Amino acid sequence: MSFLSIFASLGRALCYCMCLSLPLTAYATSLEAYLGYPLGEWHVRHDQVNGFLEKLAADNPRVSLEDTGYSHERRRQLTAVITSPANQDRLNGIVADRALVKQGKAQPMLVIWLAYSIHGDEASGAHAALALAQHLALSQESWITDLLSQSVVLITPSQNPDGLDRFANWSNSYRGIAVPVADENHKEHNQNWPAGRYNHFLADLNRDWLFLRHPESRGRVALLHKWQPQYVGDFHEMGHNQSYFFQPGVPERTHPLTEQRNQQLTEKLAHFYRQALDAKQQAYFSRQGFDDFFYGKGSTYPDINGAVGVLFEQASARGQVQDSQYGGISLAEAIDNQLTTSLAALKGAHQLRQELISFQNDFYAGKGKTGKQGRLISTRGDRQRLLVLADLLNRHGVVYRYLTQDMKEGKQIFTAADSLFIPNEQPQSVLVEALFERRTRFEDPTFYDVSAWDLGSAFNLAIAENIRPAANQLSTDAPAFGQPALTEDTVALLIDWQQSGAAPLLAQLHRDGIAVRASVKPFTPVASARAFAAGTLMISTAQKQMTRDALLPYLTDLARQYEVRLFPVVSFASATGIDLGSGDFVPLKPVNALLVSGRGTDATEVGEIWRYLDLELKQGVTLVDSDRLARISLNRYSHILLADGNYDHLDDALGRKLGEFAEQGGVIVAQKRALIWLNKRNLLRNTVLEDGFYKQQFSTAGLGFDDKEALRARQAIGGAILNWQLDPAHPLAFGMPSATVPVMKNEVLGLSDTSEPFVIAARYPQNPLVSGYLSDEYQRAFGLSNALLAEPKGKGVVVGTTDNLLFRNIWLGTEKIYTNALYLLPAAMSR
Template identity: 90%
Template sequence: MSFPSVFASLGRALCCCVCLSLPPITHATSLEAYLGYPLGEWHVRHDQVNGFLEKLAAENPRVSLETTGYSHERRRQLTAVITSPTNQARLDEILADRAMVKQGKAQPLLVIWLAYSIHGDEASGAHAALALAEQLAHSQESWITELLDSSVVLITPSQNPDGLDRFANWSNSYRGIAVPVADENHKEHNQNWPAGRYNHFLADLNRDWLFLRHPESRGRVALLHKWQPQYVGDFHEMGHNQSYFFQPGVPERTHPLTEKRNQQLTDKLANFYRQALDAKQQAYFSRQGFDDFFYGKGSTYPDINGAIGVLFEQASARGQVQDSQYGGISLAKAIDNQLTTSLAALKGAFQLRQELIGFQTDFYAGKGKPGKQGRLISTQGDRQRLLLLADLLSQHGVVYRYLAQDVKEGKQIFSSSDSLFIPTEQSQSVLVEALFERRTRFEDPTFYDVSGWDLGSAFNLVIVENFRPGANEISPDAPVFQQQAPAEDTVALLVDWQQSGAAPLLAQLHRDGIAVRASVKPFTPVASDRPFAAGTLMISTAQKQMTQETLLPYLTNLAGQFEVNLVPVSSFASATGIDLGSGDFVPLKPVKALLVSGRGTDATEVGEIWHYLDIEIKQGVTLVDSDRLARVNLERYTHLLLADGNYDHLDDALARKLSEFVEQGGVIVAQKRALTWLNKRTLLRNTVLEEGFYKQQFATTGLGYDEKDALRARQAIGGAILNWQLDPAHPLAFGIPSATVPVMKNEVLGLSDTGEPFVIAARYPQNPLVSGYLSGEYQRAFGLSNALLAEPKGRGVVVGATDNLLFRNIWLGTEKIYANALYLLPAAMSR
């Protein structure tokens, strides 16, 4: 029988393999009755997921619900809390006990958290979660009643509500009704850009467990720290031509901070999945393909928080049915496999509960009381970045203190307004080490994701290790924002551009029609001993839109809203440097940006730019798909933004249109592979050096076939942190307090040097590697090469960056470069 006819039969009874694995359910509202069809016949939407959980909780004393907030699109995230009625009646007591876990106090209750479909188009998990919740709520099997008497099971069916709905609507729209179509070319199996994997801002939420830049992630991590589970199951899907994967992953690619005992328990638990899948004659594999390294994923973040995290990967039908090398895959079969391993996980965790509880207890033993020595950290004058760091640490349960007074350490003054202290010894000491670790040596240089991610680089922090504060030098209280009130004789107000709140403040001022200028040279106002760097904003009190009487209260209120310090001055004269009336204070124009999306563009990087403009600096941005760009009137826009991607489908006519846009004063801001297209179309004069050029640096003569994978690993840049050496006088470097700034590099790409003066804004230093893996060949090749440029073209400019300035929206240290390209560079270069 051919694949299509096999799947046609499956399509007429899609739920049978799921239903056969469940015991009979006799209650008022079964899952099938609630949906109105057998589970798996259609892809469930998030509202159906929530609706069934609410129905289940209303009808069954074993079930209650936990809300962990809302997605960007305001979909509520629910987790089913399933345990015995007796335990349900004492959940407050149980949670009080769980709060003692980090103090190393043994808690006999087992908590298991099974979480599904963090990638919205990996939907079999969400379906299996509903079937599992129904079974646990109603089954009278002895092992389930025993499990629920001594355990709490948390089930989160949908960790990415926005992506799940995007995918469900796509798949349901294109499925065959009478005859499911298994052909991999069918539209049902090939989603349009950006696909359902991502959330609203096109972020991969399974890379956000450490960075917490999205509300879905913040809710998940809060749930983990509230319940402190000993076991976390993370259910995914992979390519349809594979079988089934569960951890352990590749042993040599486990992060060194993960205890060996963790991996030993992971392998013991795997015996339960092996047995369950063998009984169904379902092929599987482990110890290959996937690692346990980056702690920002759902299967590894638990490992650094006293739990055992386990990744499950099911072959995906990406619809109802699809041909595959394993005889075809259906949604129904995928659901059944996910349900099978979910039940096996519960059985394994229950049988090994004493070992799991013992591991968690030992993990936190002796770590409860914060020590007196640790990291002293400064955000270099940026209070907002300090508060963002503190908020991130709080969400991870990390203990920290603010400086209560200025402290001198070596030649550095650490201000109480921008510094904090993190004790090395504390309950989250291993997590703290993971957050700030810089590692450049690895047993196996193969990485499923990034090889470095330290917050010191991401936030561009100054850090002193092994600092011991005095008794009165630290405080639990955040520095209070204090605004200097402007006097009646104020002629202008100055804004230090280094502050994170300065860009959103500027965007709001432009929306309100307030004229703003920026300095392109440093200065010190008269009667002031405070110097101001290039990039400082100046708001004159003489405005067309407002009188001084209304302007000053308005500005004071706005500065408080963005927590930006306004410095009033009573004279346009300067003690040193340019006067405030100088032509070197250039007028800034409002930004009207167009972000290219759709075909060819990297969805996550488009999403990062979108998130930065919309959420972080409150700057509106127009998204236009690349296929529509030729029909758009570019005269309406000041900036055209290009994320990483393949733009080869765009033709010469569009290139001429973009060239004219720049010639007439427009700005193109492009990163990574977008530079390649610009260079090929003569929009960028500097030659882009691509992967083929750099791979010539590797000697391959005499390599055996068994060395092929090792060479491929050395030639990959999964994600390593490199330094950029900035030209501090260049407008793209305004507002950055240090001469070097770390960036995340995950693309084999560089820039040649034409020798044209005043174009290059940043280079890699001779020894660029900060953290992560970068082969010696690449380190030598990138050393002293160009990384950031601004090429004038007519009245406009093309900005090109070899790396992602906004990596996962956590790379706050280089966000200012993007803000400069939007606001300050065009004005500075038009002088």
């Protein structure tokens, strides 16, 4: 059925309803009347999406709305819940029944969730979703009334409200009104940085289904677990020189934890898309290009939650109309295709309803019982990281318990303050396996996204497997947060820097003018059995900014707010190590950082740094586009932060300007390809090894033309987890619980050996691979090479890292290293 015929059917449905003497207001919603123009003539904004859904729900007894919260920019996320009026009347009961699915209790209701435009500039999906919602609300076609009597259809038009609006405003601003411009060079088709793909903090939300670092993702996942759909359609756009894709993807690139039955159903459903697209002579493909591997995407997360997830990709006009190899693509055609496959998905799910229901029921059968054996997990002394992990598990519906008594397993002590237990046998057992899986061998080493995402590595956890704690050693309650009393004889307070809350607390202390020092050597205070590592913060009770009587309750309240434990001392003397009045307790200065954004920079990595400083450190950061750097004074900033990117457009003059910034005491923190530019501009003495160097490690002898793609796959690093070996005494390693820490590597980049002493803070060990795919050639090449350095430059320092320490804001295990570059390193290096 074509896009135009859909609207013809809407008119017929309206006439039919009027002939039955139904209230006109119940079926009077008109999408074109609401918008004031035919759908697709302009790109819709998110407020228009929400406004139409609200009107549709108010006008029609088949429609109600789910509110899944707000985006970062406070845009509401609405989902239309469409089913028969009789089902709407008992919706609460249906939802209650859906909650029984994970208990292995078979449920007969089919739930279909169609979700669109998680990338804001892939906008045809959002438009098609509005047309589909109206069609389902009005149509009297027998298959639709039958569908709605037996099923609940969820339609989420816009999964990325902030990105959708960014793109709509761009496209509408530059479209031709009288004559649409199809030239791919036209400004309408080439968005400015950072484009509408991303959310407020420039995250790709279709990589956040497992990590849940953004409110849009948390709302989506909560919706999935509330409704437990058996079918999830995930609608996207791809390059304009493509046709149309739907899953199944490449069979060899399906994650092994995905059941074969899931893929069989995916193939059966594909018959309906093929039939629908063939009928309108629309070219398409499947089983190529896209995989079904990383569970952090909208088409794969359902696969480990008892559903069948299906990816759809439509060629994008990125505006109204654009030339392409297929004779051009228009927004109207893209909407039509998305609507066609959406209807085909509903027909397919309806006809295969019993198989889909049976698959889900079988998926959870026998998994409702919670067994005793499982994983015992410690966050290595960091209570805040424990609570973040627990919150993530809660949102995924994972059963866990907090440890109430200290336990020893092997050489590892699991304390009640920082440990929890996850049983293996539970409803979300497959998801738990996926979250903590470590895999290094693959049938096909080609990955659309990362090849590993182990939470144990991301959080730098200590894990003991196949453990059976006694029932009295476990509790549903989080460990209590205690704080020692601050007495009148307290002369100073110590803060263990290993605590995640220590850095945002430090930022608050700086804002309030409180002087803070940090140790650069370990020590043990007198009358204390506790040893403190280098990096420990010290706050003297003698402050110029605040009286002692005001300071102690102020610090107590602040520590409670950030859940940071204070350790009072009654003397500046130490039993071992440095005294608290030593010059090895260095004063820490406030941070005023500039983050380079815009042209050349990797938007997602800029966003990760931005989000970390803003939301986690409560520090704030100034974003300045790279093209403006030459025109502004850098004197007010303490740090210049460079994300991954191509900085070749920045000239020697700017290099000299940044050099002067560092010479005068500034800190430059750069990651990945930013190191290449620093090296070319003589801001980094260490040589950067690029992909050309590493690809020389691969032999091409005897390879035929058919081996080209396989070689390309072996030479790619889509995302693998490697270990770093830290220098524990280096200031960049302060507060790290262990000398070995896993990092995510997704760039073919390294640092050469250097004879300069005291510069290297971390190296890859000889056998660096922890999880994921990394060719043998790369494993040998990266083994024992340098990964993290801090080069002194005048009074300042240049910090360089070959990997992203803040990967997708889920890599909590290495955040502290980045924090050290901000707060502790400058003071320690200035000694």
